[in-house]
Amino acid sequence: MFSIIYDLFMILPVLIAVAFVTVAERKAMGSMQRRLGPNITGVWGTLQAFADALKLILKENVSPTQANLIFFWFGPVITLVFSLLGFSVIPFGPGLAVLDFSLGILYLLAVSSVATYGILMAGWSANSKYAFLGALRSTAQLISYELILSSAILLVILFSGSLNLTEIIEDQIHTWYVMPMIPIFIIFLIGALAETNRSPMDLAEAESELVSGFFTEHSSVPFVSFFLAEYGSILLMSIITTVLFLGGYNLPFFLSFKFINDLIWILFNEINSMRVVQEQFSYFIEYNPVVSGMLNGFVLGTKTCFIVFCFIWVRASMPRIRYDQLMQFCWTVLLPILFAFIFLFPCILYSFDSLAVSF
Template identity: 45%
Template sequence: MLVLTILKILSVVVIVLIGVAYFTLAERKIMGTIQRRKGPNVVGFQGLLQPLADGLKLFVKESILPSNANKTLFILAPMLTFGLSLIGWVVIPFGESLVLADINVGILYLLAVSALGVYGIILAGWSSNSKYAFLGALRSAAQMVSYEVSIGFILITVVLCSGSFNLSSIVLAQEKVWFCVPHLPMFVLFFISALAETNRHPFDLPEAEAELVSGYNVEYSAMGFALFFLGEYANMLLMSALTAILFLGGWLPLLDIFPFTIIPNSVWFGLKIGGFVVLFIVMRACLPRFRYDQLMSLGWKVFLPFSLGWLILTASVLMSFNWLPN
């Protein structure tokens, strides 16, 4: 039983790491196309082995520890960030009964994991003993905490409609209609909040090259930098998977007719994640970066009141028409 559990965990970890590796390749290829250039095309056929070459390069490079850094926390921070980005996948259902831990509080588990992710970034910025890294860490922590509040209200709205904190139950509650139809504004808000939560363009203020060089990871090299890099992209995939589960019916097919139902459920889920991955990349290629005050104003003055108002409206409608799920 223990061996089977370990094999299941390893299979999910390997799938996520391969997904992260080829997410980076897709990003470089799509951005290259948008900018009218080829992108990686030398290592392997059409550059397909480029992620493996990049990983090998970072693995064999020398790790440099700043002389004034708190070395224990400096080494621990990227490990913490990377570990937290992986353990969130424990509750993600890839298909019906295809989940590592089908717990009844999956939403709360993901909220707890995302809240802990701030600590890795704060530790990295503080332990580096660099003003640029520390400023980047403060920006990132404030940004992540600010947008987690809106994400929390959006999650409660979905929980109200499905009647469960279990992610598999939320997917099954969308058999008749996906939640992106009645809750389209929340769907848009959740995706934008996911961009801010993962420090991605146009909200990549913690890594602003013009002011902060590279943000909280400026002092990291080799595998320390690689773990932050892998953690960031694994978090993007996790937020894409969560968006698909909450608003696009998870593994449920697009239409309940023969040509669509013949495709396996896990493939549908992968296609939906892939669609959000492409959106993440297109946002980076097309949008200018926000100013930091604009970022915080958007989170606190627009997203927070709107998501809270939508939650109250949803609860009122469900109670008025006695539609609350049992």
Template identity: 50%
Template sequence: MNLFNFIILPEFIVSLLLILIVLVPILLCVAWMTIIERKVMGSMQRRIGPNVVGYYGILQPFADALKLVVKEQIIPAQSNKALFFLAPMISLVFSLLAWGVVPFGSGMAIYDFSLGILYSLALASMGVYGSLFAGWAANSKYAFLGSLRTTAQMVSYELIYSTGIISVILLSGSLNLSVISESQSTIWYIVPLFPVFIIYLISAIAELNRTPFDLPEAESELVCGFMTEHSGMIFVFFYLAEYSGIVLMSTFSSVLFLGGYSFPEIFINHSFFNIQTFVLAIKALAFMFFFVWVRATYVRQRYDGLMIFTWTKLLPIAIAFLIFIPSTLIAFNIPPIS
């Protein structure tokens, strides 16, 4: 039943309200992700971390947002003004649009699209234009080099990333994320596809430009990469897009390999409330913690080593699994789990 059936409203207003109900918690999760990262890294490095603004520092993200909003925006004189402002908007919009097909529970998605994975991959590919436009429009060597690194890195690792997703599609027999979640009620795909999961996880870190693969934003080489010339409010858009990507990737990975919102039925049927969304959140938090853990543990790699590792190490292994998995399914006459 529609949440707004008791109110007579135009359909587009109802759709807008439903989107806001999902979007506002997501933006809050992005804000909390920043404080989670700083507190977890502080604990791992024997530091206190933010602890002044609010109880245990939980209001620090809002203080940071206020500081950035009131800062002066400096625009390079020789920059392309239109693309300079458009680039961060592209990055943020495409990182938020992908949430439209993510199922938060049984029947709980903004749009339960039958080609949801294809939709997500298309948006992930479009997001690279934000980084590319930012580097080119700024008319700065550091920003331009950062955007070129981003484009080459994301295009390279999308091959590996897509290969891991195709393996899940072969097992589930569907491109629908809800079907993929429900098909893992017996066994999570991380168990039969563990080697593929490891390859997928490495490519996910590279897709997010996270340490040790944060070469596009290497402050020791490129100041801040493609975001070097952006400041104030337009920098906030890049910042939100980056952490929104982490939360989205964590949720997406939990749907693909950890069953998403699915949970043993004995717990769900005897609970006093639907815990499916809570289960999905716990799984996504585990991935978020892992991404922070990796950042606190490993050092940044060299860019040539990063690209060589993709094309000469990961890609042959990923192609081998892409041939092995369907061959095994056909040889043993294993039907799709869904």
């Protein structure tokens, strides 16, 4: 029973955050494009997400007469469930994960791959040419850019020598991986945009060509499932980017609690009163699980908000590209660059005797 309550306390904030990403996106884009975002429902529009969900759930569900209703309903469920399952291995702090095991990265790659089947089911079963074309586009795009993401993650594994997300975060206590791997970080962000079907890579749901893409015929609750799955994937990819490249729940070295604690000890070692302050500070931070958990969660959340803002910023700034350009960019530009780095980075690490993986 305690385990179930503990898991709910871990997952419920994630579900609420997924809802409020929609409000944050409309407010940020409204500010960037000089138009009003949601500002009426609740204080500063805070209840807009719940109003949208209630409106969509209460709408009448319309299903095509020639649709395969089993797959038509099952597709959105698969997409939503597998977009949320990835959060179970995310460490929100030391030991604060629903499922913390040694193959966390492989689990994330597997879960994100299965979500593609839900999109394919929904697009094929709707018996609509727009939905079917959108599903084919989305499937080809996701499969292509998953190769980009997995190749970038391979370089992170070479740096850390582990597939466990907590160990990868702990390995970034002194130096975040974004500093020696800035090109890989940028390529990973581009792959994350394509993986989540976000503009300028939202060709699977291009309104000018495919109406709404693979969920053209879906309404009411199935549409809400796709809607939540999209923003859940955005939040998940932002957290994964934070964990792999921005140190996860770790503060920068010069702001870390251990560094401040050691600095107080060095500067005021001879003053008894300051020594007492140092001991109390150390005890309050390190041995109070509630305080340390809240601080770790706040740090991870702040970094994730920055990546989510980058997603919104790109959508508000860049035009949509053609589908053939999207696929060509993946296979002829990003993939050769990543393969070059896959050969280059191990050579550099091996020359400095810093390769975490033994041969």
